[in-house]
Amino acid sequence: MMHIALVGNPNTGKTSLFNQLTGTYEYVGNWSGVTVEKKVGVLRNKQAKMIDLPGVYSLHPLSRDERVVTQFLLTESFEEILNIVDASQLERNLLLTVQLLEFGKPLMVALNMVDVAKRRGIFIDQQKLAEALRVPIVSVVARTGKGCDQVERMLMEKVSQEAKPLHIYYGSALERAIARFIETWGAEEKFPARWLAIQFYEGNSYVRDYVAKKLPETTWRSLYEQAEKEVQQAEQASLDQLIYERRRSFVKEVIEQSVQRQEIGRVTVTDRIDAVVTNKYVGIPIFLLAMYMLFQLTFDWLGAPLSDLLDAFFAGPLTDFVTAMLEAIGASEFIRALVVDGIIAGVGGVLVFVPQIFILFFFISFLEDSGYMARVALVMDRLMEAVGLNGKAFIPLIIGFGCNVPGVMAARTIEQPRERLVTMLLTPLMSCSARLPVYALFVGAFFAANQALVVLSLYVLGVSLALILAKLFSLTILKEEASVFVVELPPYRMPQWQALWRSTWDKGKGFVKKAGTFIFGGSVAIWLLSYAGPNGMNVNMDDSFLALIGGVLAPLLAPLGFGTWQAGAALLTGFLAKEIVVSTMNIIYHVPDVESLQGLMASHFTPLSAFSFMAFVLLYVPCLATVATIYKETRSRKWTMFSIGYALVLAYIVSFVIYQIGSMLGF
Amino acid sequence: MVAMTQLRVGERAKIVDLSQVSNLVKRRLLDMGVTEGAEICLKCTMPLGGPFMIENCGQCVGIRRNEAKNIQVKPL
Numbered sequence: 051m052m053h054i055a056l057v058g059n060p061n062t063g064k065t066s067l068f069n070q071l072t073g074t075y076e077y078v079g080n081w082s083g084v085t086v087e088k089k090v091g092v093l094r095n096k097q098a099k100m101i102d103l104p105g106v107y108s109l110h111p112l113s114r115d116e117r118v119v120t121q122f123l124l125t126e127s128f129e130e131i132l133n134i135v136d137a138s139q140l141e142r143n144l145l146l147t148v149q150l151l152e153f154g155k156p157l158m159v160a161l162n163m164v165d166v167a168k169r170r171g172i173f174i175d176q177q178k179l180a181e182a183l184r185v186p187i188v189s190v191v192a193r194t195g196k197g198c199d200q201v202e203r204m205l206m207e208k209v210s211q212e213a214k215p216l217h218i219y220y221g222s223a224l225e226r227a228i229a230r231f232i233e234t235w236g237a238e239e240k241f242p243a244r245w246l247a248i249q250f251y252e253g254n255s256y257v258r259d260y261v262a263k264k265l266p267e268t269t270w271r272s273l274y275e276q277a278e279k280e281v282q283q284a285e286q287a288s289l290d291q292l293i294y295e296r297r298r299s300f301v302k303e304v305i306e307q308s309v310q311r312q313e314i315g316r317v318t319v320t321d322r323i324d325a326v327v328t329n330k331y332v333g334i335p336i337f338l339l340a341m342y343m344l345f346q347l348t349f350d351w352l353g354a355p356l357s358d359l360l361d362a363f364f365a366g367p368l369t370d371f372v373t374a375m376l377e378a379i380g381a382s383e384f385i386r387a388l389v390v391d392g393i394i395a396g397v398g399g400v401l402v403f404v405p406q407i408f409i410l411f412f413f414i415s416f417l418e419d420s421g422y423m424a425r426v427a428l429v430m431d432r433l434m435e436a437v438g439l440n441g442k443a444f445i446p447l448i449i450g451f452g453c454n455v456p457g458v459m460a461a462r463t464i465e466q467p468r469e470r471l472v473t474m475l476l477t478p479l480m481s482c483s484a485r486l487p488v489y490a491l492f493v494g495a496f497f498a499a500n501q502a503l504v505v506l507s508l509y510v511l512g513v514s515l516a517l518i519l520a521k522l523f524s525l526t527i528l529k530e531e532a533s534v535f536v537v538e539l540p541p542y543r544m545p546q547w548q549a550l551w552r553s554t555w556d557k558g559k560g561f562v563k564k565a566g567t568f569i570f571g572g573s574v575a576i577w578l579l580s581y582a583g584p585n586g587m588n589v590n591m592d593d594s595f596l597a598l599i600g601g602v603l604a605p606l607l608a609p610l611g612f613g614t615w616q617a618g619a620a621l622l623t624g625f626l627a628k629e630i631v632v633s634t635m636n637i638i639y640h641v642p643d644v645e646s647l648q649g650l651m652a653s654h655f656t657p658l659s660a661f662s663f664m665a666f667v668l669l670y671v672p673c674l675a676t677v678a679t680i681y682k683e684t685r686s687r688k689w690t691m692f693s694i695g696y697a698l699v700l701a702y703i704v705s706f707v708i709y710q711i712g713s714m715l716g717f
Numbered sequence: 718m719v720a721m722t723q724l725r726v727g728e729r730a731k732i733v734d735l736s737q738v739s740n741l742v743k744r745r746l747l748d749m750g751v752t753e754g755a756e757i758c759l760k761c762t763m764p765l766g767g768p769f770m771i772e773n774c775g776q777c778v779g780i781r782r783n784e785a786k787n788i789q790v791k792p793l
Contacts, residue, residue: 320777441768
């Protein structure tokens with residue numbers, strides 16, 4: 051099957067185009083860096099595979115997800131490149147196109163946002179542009195899918211065409227250096243050695259590593275230094291400056307031939323929104339208000355009533371139906387207990403919170419797709435700068451509210467390795483949606499009057515601790531680099547319902563899936579541990595294996611206000627996934643629904659110890675999936691262990707302080 | 718010629734000198750088409766020494782005040 055690489059600048063509608071062409075579910079976002087992984091889809095005509103590469107401005111990588119593109123070009127096999135170009139930002143988009151044309155693979159341009167360009171007074175003569183670049187161009191509307199049929203057809207036709215790499219003249223000094231490089235390096239099979247030479251001299255770090263693998267260090271260093279010296283003498287410019295300037299003048303010429311401009315002095319919708327949202331005085335209050343609305347909608351206004359309905363269904367009709375079914379087929383008491391007390395109680399106890407989780411993911415997707423996320427980075431940068439990070443680090447943290455795993459991955463867009471590491475280490479402190487069921491359970495039992503406020507206080511606790519620790523980490527263990535911040539603020543767009551629903555579902559389905567696998571298995575195991583004991587089966591819960599295991603932890607947890615074996619057992623299982631804490635409690639306390647569980651818990655917890663317990667669940671360790679992701683992203687056992695270790699210590703200290711000081715104050 | 722921080726919000730200017738800007742930031746600005754000779758407009762500034770938002774050819778970029786300080790511009 052043919053392979054086509056989709057390449058383009060960030061915020062050009064690349065992921066939308068990918069979705070339209072492949073028809074598969076894909077994550078669409080406006081924040082530069084939502085597409086952080088290599089994603090492959092099959093074209094609708096089933097004849098080719100398309101690879102969605104991260105959005106980049108240039109092949110010369112600054113951040114980790116930018117390295118992916120150069121790596122892909124050099125090491126993977128593919129037949130064609132589809133280059134998506136934003137018509138309203140032609141100049142900077144074509145700077146990337148030029149580098150792709152130099153690479154010499156058959157390339158086709160999908161020209162997006164022609165309508166936006168027209169509104170700005172930019173009129174592109176497509177035919178002339180195609181002639182100047184010597185590539186086929188199709189104009190598309192990526193959001194609606196207009197023009198995608200033609201793109202697909204042309205992609206199929208073009209395979210036979212042989213492409214000749216674009217040849218830009220870089221001045222005699224650099225041209226000599228390129229010739230020297232090619233002579234030393236020899237010919238390449240899959241791409242022109244000239245492309246490699248240009249990227250090498252431009253300072254592409256991935257290409258340099260690639261070259262260093264084949265050439266001895268003295269050789270490539272002397273090649274580079276000689277070029278640097280000669281170009282400096284001849285052109286009074288550094289290598290990357292010269293290359294950038296030459297490409298730019300080529301692009302300018304192309305644009306001159308094919309684009310007409312009209313001066314249109316118009317205030318756009320984006321300008322009007324930004325005048326308020328990024329206003330000096332109300333920008334931050336608006337952000338806080340948006341967050342408050344998000345929580346109110348998720349917990350009070352929309353989520354809670356839906357959850358109650360679902361809970362009533364699980365506890366009533368479903369349990370009755372299953373019990374009747376099992377009786378009818380003559381199942382044993384053991385099976386009945388396993389299904390009703392183990393599986394329905396454990397899995398159902400978690401599934402009840404699906405509405406809240408989907409609502410939360412829906413709003414996070416909305417913030418991403420609308421373009422507001424990048425403004426959040428801008429608005430919050432001053433605060434983040436004070437703790438040694440930059441505004442971009444705020445986005446992984448917000449995504450972490452949904453789920454810590456994509457949050458940790460979103461840190462890839464941060465350019466500085468140090469800031470990226472700190473962000474990854476701190477993202478687990480963001481209260482993810484899996485922790486919600488735990489709060490919902492306790493808040494309903496102990497803080498019925500102020501539900502949203504108490505939950506909000508936990509989120510604030512997580513964020514505050516993250517900021518304090520960021521400062522601490524930047525001052526101590528990770529203090530070498532200075533922090534850097536440049537962010538593109540894409541125009542606002544009204545998110546499309548379809549795309550919103552897709553990305554909500556993509557994020558939320560993991561939670562449902564987890565309920566069917568992890569939590570299902572966990573519930574069965576926990577129930578068995580509570581059913582069996584050293585003295586046989588069907589023992590009193592207090593004599594079960596689970597009580598035995600939890601009992602070991604109980605004395606340690608006593609200073610925190612919840613020194614019971616039940617709490618110990620729930621926390622232990624919660625490492626698998628935090629929502630299992632609720633499953634475990636449902637099974638241990640052996641009750642039909644959330645309401646009666648809450649009633650029962652009043653005898654085991656006080657409001658103070660409940661709050662201390664929630665704080666502990668918030669902080670104590672990242673869940674298994676997050677730990678695995680941190681390891682994958684940092685490639686360091688040391689930092690992975692550190693992320694677990696510091697969280698445990700922090701949780702213990704914070705819960706200790708809450709409980710002890712609270713007790714002293716008489717709560 | 719003045720530093721970008723001298724501009725008033727809403728004022729337009731031409732970028733004259735980027736050489737004092739740190740390398741990483743300069744690369745990113747060049748990537749986004751904010752080069753010497755480009756025309757920009759200061760859209761807004763964040764309080765307490767927070768970042769600057771500038772517009773260039775219809776696209777907006779946020780940078781820090783201490784980087785903006787190193788960008789020399791000529792008001793139009």
